[in-house]
Amino acid sequence: MSNYPTHRLCQTGDIPENAARGFDLDDGRSVAVFNIGGEFFAYRNICPHQYAAICHGRITGTMLPSDPGTFVYGLENSVVRCPWHNWEFNVRTGRSLFTNEPRRLAPVELRIEDGWIVVQVKPHSPTGAGSERALTS
Numbered sequence: 001m002s003n004y005p006t007h008r009l010c011q012t013g014d015i016p017e018n019a020a021r022g023f024d025l026d027d028g029r030s031v032a033v034f035n036i037g038g039e040f041f042a043y044r045n046i047c048p049h050q051y052a053a054i055c056h057g058r059i060t061g062t063m064l065p066s067d068p069g070t071f072v073y074g075l076e077n078s079v080v081r082c083p084w085h086n087w088e089f090n091v092r093t094g095r096s097l098f099t100n101e102p103r104r105l106a107p108v109e110l111r112i113e114d115g116w117i118v119v120q121v122k123p124h125s126p127t128g129a130g131s132e133r134a135l136t137s
Contacts, residue, residue, distance in 0.1 A: 002109060004120040009033060011115050012040065018077040022055030031108050031119055034059070034091045036077055041091055042110040042119050048096075048103035052084040062088055062097055 009023045015035040022045045023031045030045035032055035047054045061076035079088050079097065088097040094105035109120040 002120055002122070004109070004122050007031070007119050007121065008113075009117045009119060012112060012117060013115070015040075015117075018059050020055045020057070020059065020080065022053055025121060027123065029121065030055075031121065033110070033117055033119070034080065036091050039092075040110055040112065040117060041094075042108035042117075043094055043105040044108060044121075046106065047082040047084065047087060047089075048105065049082060049085055049087045052082050054080060054082060054089070054105060056083040057081045058083070059091065 007023070007025055009031070010021070010033075012035070015021045015033060017035050017038060020032050020034045023033065025031060030053065032043050032045040032053070034041045034043075036059070043054065045053050045055050047057070057080040059077055059080050061073055062079045064072045064074040066072040075090065078091055080091050081088050089095065089105050090097060094107050096103055111118050
């Protein structure tokens with residue numbers, strides 16, 4: 001892991017399987033932690049489309065590319081839909097499921113220590129560079 005500040009968030013059992021939970025950090029930022037089939041993933045708690053708190057999104061699957069006239073559902077419990085506009089992101093990669101959409105969820109370093117979820121987040125720049133709009137939900 002990096003040398004960024006460490007935040008011990010909760011125990012692994014505090015986040016149900018196939019669910020997410022948001023955590024507010026001391027510096028005013030927020031992190032979303034997802035438990036997908038017992039694997040944990042952390043992202044900044046911001047949808048890159050219009051800054052909704054992604055931890056409030058629905059975890060689901062999605063329709064996959066398929067032949068004309070057929071419908072194939074897949075990625076069950078691996079997709080989070082933004083609670084505002086239903087943008088879909090693969091929880092395992094953070095990537096948008098929209099074709100050619102470069103925006104993605106911002107990953108946060110995560111590790112498990114003695115049953116605790118620990119993240120490290122790059123601190124705010126002293127110049128304010130990279131600041132984000134306030135979250136509302």
